[in-house]
Amino acid sequence: MIIGVPKEIKNHEYRVGLTPAAAKEFVANGHSVLIENNAGAAIGFYNEDYVAAGATIIDTPEEIFATAEMIVKVKEPQPNECKMLREGQTLYTYLHLAPDPVQTELLVKSGATCIAYETVTDNHGGLPLLAPMSEVAGRMSIQAGAHHLEKAQGGSGTLLGGVPGVAPAKVVVVGGGVVGTNAAKMAVGMGADVTILDRSLPRLRQLDDIFRGSVKTVYSTVDAIDYYTAKADLVVGAVLIPGAAAPKLITKEHIKNMKPGSVLVDVAIDQGGCFETSKATTHQDPTYVIDDVVHYCVANMPGGVARTSTMALNNATLPFGLALANKGPKKAMLEDQHLLNGLNVHKGKVTYKAVVDALGESLNLEYMDAKAALEI
Numbered sequence: 001m002i003i004g005v006p007k008e009i010k011n012h013e014y015r016v017g018l019t020p021a022a023a024k025e026f027v028a029n030g031h032s033v034l035i036e037n038n039a040g041a042a043i044g045f046y047n048e049d050y051v052a053a054g055a056t057i058i059d060t061p062e063e064i065f066a067t068a069e070m071i072v073k074v075k076e077p078q079p080n081e082c083k084m085l086r087e088g089q090t091l092y093t094y095l096h097l098a099p100d101p102v103q104t105e106l107l108v109k110s111g112a113t114c115i116a117y118e119t120v121t122d123n124h125g126g127l128p129l130l131a132p133m134s135e136v137a138g139r140m141s142i143q144a145g146a147h148h149l150e151k152a153q154g155g156s157g158t159l160l161g162g163v164p165g166v167a168p169a170k171v172v173v174v175g176g177g178v179v180g181t182n183a184a185k186m187a188v189g190m191g192a193d194v195t196i197l198d199r200s201l202p203r204l205r206q207l208d209d210i211f212r213g214s215v216k217t218v219y220s221t222v223d224a225i226d227y228y229t230a231k232a233d234l235v236v237g238a239v240l241i242p243g244a245a246a247p248k249l250i251t252k253e254h255i256k257n258m259k260p261g262s263v264l265v266d267v268a269i270d271q272g273g274c275f276e277t278s279k280a281t282t283h284q285d286p287t288y289v290i291d292d293v294v295h296y297c298v299a300n301m302p303g304g305v306a307r308t309s310t311m312a313l314n315n316a317t318l319p320f321g322l323a324l325a326n327k328g329p330k331k332a333m334l335e336d337q338h339l340l341n342g343l344n345v346h347k348g349k350v351t352y353k354a355v356v357d358a359l360g361e362s363l364n365l366e367y368m369d370a371k372a373a374l375e376i
């Protein structure tokens, strides 16, 4: 199979779909790998590293999209990339379609087979291709939050860990999954006073065991959100309903009741965000202020530590990517329900129910079961 890796074009996005090591695995399995000129150069993966791995350097994204049978990316395709996709071609990347009608419509129009990293599943009820980036974003959320609590960044001037004689900052993490756990680890490490809210009692039990008393766990209700957000210095939004638009758990009223100079980091922004006041921001201009509350809503946080993130992402995407290339997409998905769960769009049909639930009416989409769609 011919695998194509275009350079990422989102704002300050320096990750790349394949590392040289991953490219070498595809080549070792008998595939051709095309890498766009300098696709990984910003993070120390140079053209010569890819050439040494057996890949070919290609000058333009147009040539890559025209030639490759499978496009491997990191972020969702931008409109000009969507327009280069075609039927019979596979796209393997993050998509986050539920909050993105423009992209959904363009992918449906393209006819391409579009597999979303974030909806591939595993045997333990997890999302193995989302998890590495959730680990990164969760850890970064506390760095970002601590930074924006500084006075010069618009924050209240509060040090996360406090000092002897001064109480630490209160960090509230809404959603105790992968992002939430990694955020809590960093916040605890910095000495903050950490509370995790989740609506899954089994998950709260696990967190209680992991943190052994160093965080408080609270069952997530409207009342709990009212109480904890009003007291917080930093709130991290980390909820997820897989593939669906994030629930708006923190409302405009909550924001009004928060302390001036407190900070919100909405990691769930890639699924539309879990604060009512959230709108996606970029690494270049990451924050804005509403009612004296600093909002950080960067939709590609791991792009900020692109070298670590690219390696972590490739560790997870490589086995499924090789299966797609070695068996062909249809056979690979039919033989692996977890990979099939990643299929969101195929030959103009939307095959992921939560996307149709979010956008079906406005875009006039019909849901088709993934297995049935693969037969058309």
Ligand SMILES: NC(=O)C1=CN([C@@H]2O[C@H](COP(=O)(O)OP(=O)(O)OC[C@H]3O[C@@H](n4cnc5c(N)ncnc54)[C@H](O)[C@@H]3O)[C@@H](O)[C@H]2O)C=CC1
Residues within 6 Å of the ligand: 118, 127, 130, 131, 133, 134, 135, 137, 174, 175, 176, 177, 178, 179, 180, 197, 198, 199, 200, 203, 220, 238, 239, 240, 241, 246, 247, 249, 266, 267, 268, 269, 270, 271, 298, 299, 300, 301, 302
């Ligand atoms: N902005 C960025 O750069 C990145 C964003 N993300 C996003 O972060 C979000 C979280 O991802 P993960 O931690 O991997 O998901 P996860 O599935 O591991 O955890 C989500 C948690 O939210 C909880 N939850 C669901 N509804 C809730 C509610 N109403 N109240 C309280 N808790 C609730 C679930 O029980 C679960 O424990 C996702 O939207 C993901 O796409 C992930 C990586 C990077």
Ligand SMILES: CC(=O)C(=O)O
Residues within 6 Å of the ligand: 075, 094, 130, 133, 134, 270, 299, 300, 301, 302, 303
């Ligand atoms: C998961 C995601 O949106 C990211 O890594 O950018």
Ligand SMILES: [Mg+2]
Residues within 6 Å of the ligand: 255, 256, 257, 258, 259, 260, 291, 292, 293
């Ligand atoms: Mg206020």
